[in-house]
Amino acid sequence: MLGTKQNYQKLKLDDFNPIRDYNKLSREKFNENKLMFAEKFGFYLNYYFMNREQNRLLKKSKNALSTSQIRNFYGEVRNLQTILSLHENMSDDEFNDKILKRVLLLRPRLAYSAARTAKNNNKHRIIDFQAIMDLEISKIINAENKRKQFEEFMDFFEAILAYHKAYGGTEN
Numbered sequence: 001m002l003g004t005k006q007n008y009q010k011l012k013l014d015d016f017n018p019i020r021d022y023n024k025l026s027r028e029k030f031n032e033n034k035l036m037f038a039e040k041f042g043f044y045l046n047y048y049f050m051n052r053e054q055n056r057l058l059k060k061s062k063n064a065l066s067t068s069q070i071r072n073f074y075g076e077v078r079n080l081q082t083i084l085s086l087h088e089n090m091s092d093d094e095f096n097d098k099i100l101k102r103v104l105l106l107r108p109r110l111a112y113s114a115a116r117t118a119k120n121n122n123k124h125r126i127i128d129f130q131a132i133m134d135l136e137i138s139k140i141i142n143a144e145n146k147r148k149q150f151e152e153f154m155d156f157f158e159a160i161l162a163y164h165k166a167y168g169g170t171e172n
Contacts, residue, residue: 030155042163063124067169
């Protein structure tokens with residue numbers, strides 16, 4: 001694996017803005033572009049660049065999203081995926097009752113976690129994580145085929161989780 005600085009350069013993170021960059025991809029299916037965003041975002045959730053002008057080294061961010069924070073949210077989403085796989089022939093109405101209602105409840109849970117974690121610190125990475133996940137949840141809610149969109153969300157989220165861990169996600 002490359003060192004932290006080499007990864008930063010490889011990923012071309014000098015101009016990375018998670019919300020702006022996500023919005024450019026938001027209408028795309030899970031593809032190579034979204035996978036690259038997930039990799040950049042996974043790295044971003046862990047690090048910050050000290051001084052771009054002086055090309056100083058990256059530091060592990062005190063505002064980093066911990067592995068337990070991201071895995072808590074992932075655990076809830078994974079439970080929904082398990083329910084869906086156990087009921088493959090679920091009707092759209094059943095999907096809305098069993099899955100969509102719980103997807104909607106992910107928003108306030110994540111908002112609570114973000115508010116508690118980022119109290120007195122609006123630069124914490126959990127705020128950006130919440131924003132991206134909220135946009136993804138909106139796509140599920142507004143999709144014609146909600147089940148398919150939920151599966152796309154799972155692929156995207158799993159990629160973010162994997163890259164977050166690969167690039168040094170730790171317990172805080």
